[in-house]
Amino acid sequence: LSSGINAEYGGFNVMGGKEQASPIYISRIIPGGAAAKDGNLRRGDQLLSVNGQSVEKSSHETAVDLLKNAQGKVRLVVKYTPKILEEMEARFERQRASRRGRAPN
DSSP states (O other): OEEEEEGGGOOEEEEEEGGGTEEEEEEEEOTTSHHHHHOOOOTTEEEEEETTEEOTTOOHHHHHHHHHHOOSEEEEEEEEOHHHHHHHHHHHHHHHHHHHTSOOO
16 A cells, blocks of 8 residues: 655654564554544554655664655555554554563463
8 A cells, every 4th residue: 555644744653663673663543643634544454664765674663764854745655464453453462561570461
């Protein structure tokens, strides 16, 4: 899927990146934001490229910088893979819980 989103108010959050040994995913669509209004992005979409620049092996910071520094309409290429996002979130929650010294529910 390719989607054009106004960069000024992207309206979504991402998680993942090479430092976490995971792809970059759309983790949240912010209600009322550009992504929600556009309707083409979904929670669970893997972000493949931003304006033609691949983010498949990028760090989280690099992907966020590309998104924040984009001007006008932004072309995003994504692939819907919700199962992998669920696995990533569970892994991150286990890591957070172990850092706090307790097991997750």
